Amino acid sequence: MTATSSEPRTPLSLLVLGHGTDLRSERGVECPGDLPAPSDPSLVERARAAKAALGEKVFVLGHHYQRDEVIEFADVTGDSFKLAKEAAARPEAPWIVFCGVHFMAESADILTSDDQTVILPDLAAGCSMADMAAINQVEDAWDDLVEAGVAEDTIPVTYMNSSAAIKAFTGRHGGTICTSSNAKTALAWALEQRGDGRIERGTGKVLFLPDQHLGRNTYVRELGGSLDDCVVFDPHRPMGGLTVQQLQDARMILWRGHCSVHGRFTVDAVETARREIPGVKVIVHPECRYEVVELADEVGSTEKIIKTIAAAPAGTKWVVGTELNLVKRLAQQFPDQQVSFLEKNVCYCSTMNRIDLPHLVWALESLVDDRVVNPIKVDDQVAHYARVALDQMLALPGETHKD
Numbered sequence: 542m543t544a545t546s547s548e549p550r551t552p553l554s555l556l557v558l559g560h561g562t563d564l565r566s567e568r569g570v571e572c573p574g575d576l577p578a579p580s581d582p583s584l585v586e587r588a589r590a591a592k593a594a595l596g597e598k599v600f601v602l603g604h605h606y607q608r609d610e611v612i613e614f615a616d617v618t619g620d621s622f623k624l625a626k627e628a629a630a631r632p633e634a635p636w637i638v639f640c641g642v643h644f645m646a647e648s649a650d651i652l653t654s655d656d657q658t659v660i661l662p663d664l665a666a667g668c669s670m671a672d673m674a675a676i677n678q679v680e681d682a683w684d685d686l687v688e689a690g691v692a693e694d695t696i697p698v699t700y701m702n703s704s705a706a707i708k709a710f711t712g713r714h715g716g717t718i719c720t721s722s723n724a725k726t727a728l729a730w731a732l733e734q735r736g737d738g739r740i741e742r743g744t745g746k747v748l749f750l751p752d753q754h755l756g757r758n759t760y761v762r763e764l765g766g767s768l769d770d771c772v773v774f775d776p777h778r779p780m781g782g783l784t785v786q787q788l789q790d791a792r793m794i795l796w797r798g799h800c801s802v803h804g805r806f807t808v809d810a811v812e813t814a815r816r817e818i819p820g821v822k823v824i825v826h827p828e829c830r831y832e833v834v835e836l837a838d839e840v841g842s843t844e845k846i847i848k849t850i851a852a853a854p855a856g857t858k859w860v861v862g863t864e865l866n867l868v869k870r871l872a873q874q875f876p877d878q879q880v881s882f883l884e885k886n887v888c889y890c891s892t893m894n895r896i897d898l899p900h901l902v903w904a905l906e907s908l909v910d911d912r913v914v915n916p917i918k919v920d921d922q923v924a925h926y927a928r929v930a931l932d933q934m935l936a937l938p939g940e941t942h943k944d
């Protein structure tokens with residue numbers, strides 16, 4: 542949405558997703574060319590035909606949170622890191638169509654060869670969590686840590702759900718990337734790099750980006766750390782809203798970021814489910830808030846949630862706290878169990894859902910015409926340091942990226 546000359550100008554221009562253009566940003570951009578209408582009944586047929594015409598030249602990746610109509614055309618489904626690795630393992634496919642969000646396509650570009658092009662069918666498919674840590678904010682925060690005299694004791698640990706620029710920052714400062722599956726190993730490693738590794742009396746600190754909940758849940762629940770060791774750094778306040786003493790005393794400096802889907806599950810929803818479904822098991826993603834995770838029976842990444850439900854006996858009753866598209870699919874795949882969504886007030890991930898059949902068809906048909914639309918290319922230097930941090934993750938003790 543562009544302000545007219547009679548409207549007061551604000552320093553931050555807000556765009557309705559998918560409308561107008563903003564040359565400084567990938568948000569809110571239009572798709573050039575003819576996007577098929579969402580109601581076009583021939584879309585499924587067109588997607589099939591385009592994919593068949595492209596054959597081995599295209600490899601379509603589908604994140605677990607994508608809608609069914611898109612997942613149907615995915616050559617492989619998975620979480621973000623699994624998908625990036627799958628793309629890298631298909632060097633014969635020059636075109637990787639990533640049905641997920643922007644940071645995932647960036648990671649795929651970093652991990653694939655220069656001969657491969659990663660395509661995001663809709664550039665408005667971002668991630669609100671990743672957007673909560675902008676590189677200038679993180680650089681400023683690091684300056685604050687230097688000023689407080691704690692930077693040399695601190696190592697950044699950055700969740701996959703972050704921009705390539707934040708991953709590169711992590712690589713430049715000797716840190717590591719983590720996933721929701723290996724956050725415990727990554728944190729334990731990081732605490733050992735700068736201190737004696739002991740949670741109780743060590744001196745090493747971690748700056749955990751950008752999801753405060755995954756950082757807190759992992760440190761306290763999996764490593765036995767104390768909530769008192771955790772502080773939340775608010776990038777919108779001077780010195781993160783913290784005192785020098787607080788920064789010096791903290792072991793975990795948690796960035797004030799969260800997932801706008803998982804952050805909405807509540808204690809009340811867990812208690813209601815337990816009251817209304819006798820014998821129910823609650824399984825949630827570690828991006829959920831600490832108090833919600835504390836009440837759950839099982840906690841795990843999307844891959845772990847899928848495996849846990851797949852392995853459960855018939856008749857098991859679940860309420861699941863993760864993205865709705867995945868929960869709906871699990872309910873369909875395991876009809877002999879009862880799979881319900883945890884929270885009635887939580888909706889789909891709106892940015893994940895930007896990828897729909899019209900955008901997928903548009904991207905595929907453009908490739909049939911030898912036109913590459915929406916390529917995602919990470920700057921070489923950024924890619925280099927982001928790769929350093931990703932390689933550090935792969936080098937973590939015992940790490941082979943278990944789900």
Ligand code: SF4
Pocket residue numbers: 606642667668669670671702800801802803864890891892893
């Ligand atoms: S579910 Fe949350 S973390 Fe995942 S893409 Fe959506 S906003 Fe980002």
